[in-house]
Amino acid sequence: DADVTQTPRNRITKTGKRIMLECSQTKGHDRMYWYRQDPGLGLRLIYYSFDVKDINKGEISDGYSVSRQAQAKFSLSLESAIPNQTALYFCATSDPAQGSDEWFFGPGTRLTVL
Amino acid sequence: AQSVTQLGSHVSVSEGALVLLRCNYSSSVPPYLFWYVQYPNQGLQLLLKYTSAATLVKGINGFEAEFKKSETSFHLTKPSAHMSDAAEYFCAVSPRNYQLIWGAGTKLIIKP
Numbered sequence: 001d002a003d004v005t006q007t008p009r010n011r012i013t014k015t016g017k018r019i020m021l022e023c024s025q026t027k028g029h030d031r032m033y034w035y036r037q038d039p040g041l042g043l044r045l046i047y048y049s050f051d052v053k054d055i056n057k058g059e060i061s062d063g064y065s066v067s068r069q070a071q072a073k074f075s076l077s078l079e080s081a082i083p084n085q086t087a088l089y090f091c092a093t094s095d096p097a098q099g100s101d102e103w104f105f106g107p108g109t110r111l112t113v114l
Numbered sequence: 115a116q117s118v119t120q121l122g123s124h125v126s127v128s129e130g131a132l133v134l135l136r137c138n139y140s141s142s143v144p145p146y147l148f149w150y151v152q153y154p155n156q157g158l159q160l161l162l163k164y165t166s167a168a169t170l171v172k173g174i175n176g177f178e179a180e181f182k183k184s185e186t187s188f189h190l191t192k193p194s195a196h197m198s199d200a201a202e203y204f205c206a207v208s209p210r211n212y213q214l215i216w217g218a219g220t221k222l223i224i225k226p
Contacts, residue, residue, distance in 0.1 A: 033214075040123060042204060042216035090158065092214075101146050101165045103214055107157040 003027045006091050006106035014114050019078040021109050023091030030095050032074040033103070034058075034066060037088040046089075049074055081113045116141045116209050120217035128225045133177075133192040135220050137205030140186060146208040147188040149179055152219075153201045161203070164188060175199070200224045 004025045013019050023032065030051050035043040035058075045058030047066040055066060063085060067075045078085055091106040121136040139145060149161040162173025169181045175198075179190045188205060205217040 040218055042118075042218045043206075043214075044216075045213070094214075101163060101208070102160060103148075105150075105158040 004091060004093055004104050004106040006089075006109050008109060009107065010110045012112045012114065013081050015080075015082055017081050017113075019081050019111065021076045021078075021089055021091075021111070023074045023076070023106055025072050025074075025091075025093045025104075025106075027093055027095070027104060028071070029093035029104070030071065030097065031093060032068065033092040033094070034064075034074070034076045035090045035092065036060065036085075037090060037108075043090065046076065078111075078113075081111075083113045086111060086113045116145070116207060116213065116215050118205050118207050118215055118217035120203075120205050120220050122220055123218065124221045124223060126223040126225060127195045129197055130194050133190070133195045133199065133222065135190040135203050135205075135222065137179075137188045137190065137217060138186055139188065139205070139207045141207055141209045143209050147179075147181060148206045148208070148214075149173065149177070149188075149190050150204045150206060151201050152204065158204070161190070195222075195224050197224050197226070 007022045033048045034046040037043050044060050049055050049068045052068050065077045089109045092103045094103045117140050119138045147164040150158045151161050162171045164171050164181045172178045177192045202219045202221045204219045206214050208214050
């Protein structure tokens with residue numbers, strides 16, 4: 001089974017709708033992240049969380065919110081979706097305290113806002 | 115501010131030829147450096163990483179990269195390209211905090 005899972009994998013929605021993307025991990029990592037990928041721009045950080053009680057904005061947090069329901073779960077919400085939020089969204093985890101320097105990524109959620 | 119520059123949004127090589135994907139970074143502290151690969155319609159897979167051990171790092175699928183501090187570079191190479199190497203490659207730098215700063219990506223095209 002995958003260590004980092006994302007649901008849904010694909011979603012088409014309309015402008016103004018509220019959307020939630022979910023991420024779960026079985027790696028036991030404290031740190032979780034949400035990124036969006038746009039062609040030619042690489043990945044940009046939306047929000048990150050170092051533990052359940054810690055939520056921080058990334059470089060492009062406007063229009064998004066997050067919830068860290070448990071160590072293993074980190075959800076991203078678009079309160080009122082707009083077309084320029086059409087992108088590929090990735091959840092990731094890391095945990096330097098476990099001696100790992102790596103980020104581990106989910107498979108991505110492709111979101112289309114019409 | 116930290117940044118990553120990947121030269122060439124698209125690189126085209128013939129099957130069997132050398133692959134060279136360029137990555138330059140800026141960082142105020144000794145960084146960790148990563149190369150990730152993304153195959154079409156798939157997620158991100160770690161190819162290799164530099165974390166201040168050996169400067170020549172070997173990764174999966176025959177790829178390697180060399181950390182050159184004086185040139186602030188971490189170029190990715192493979193001696194002989196295979197059709198299955200066609201993908202998008204991302205260089206990323208972590209200045210040893212929460213950040214993972216990404217390059218814009220390079221699409222590798224393999225010609226038969």
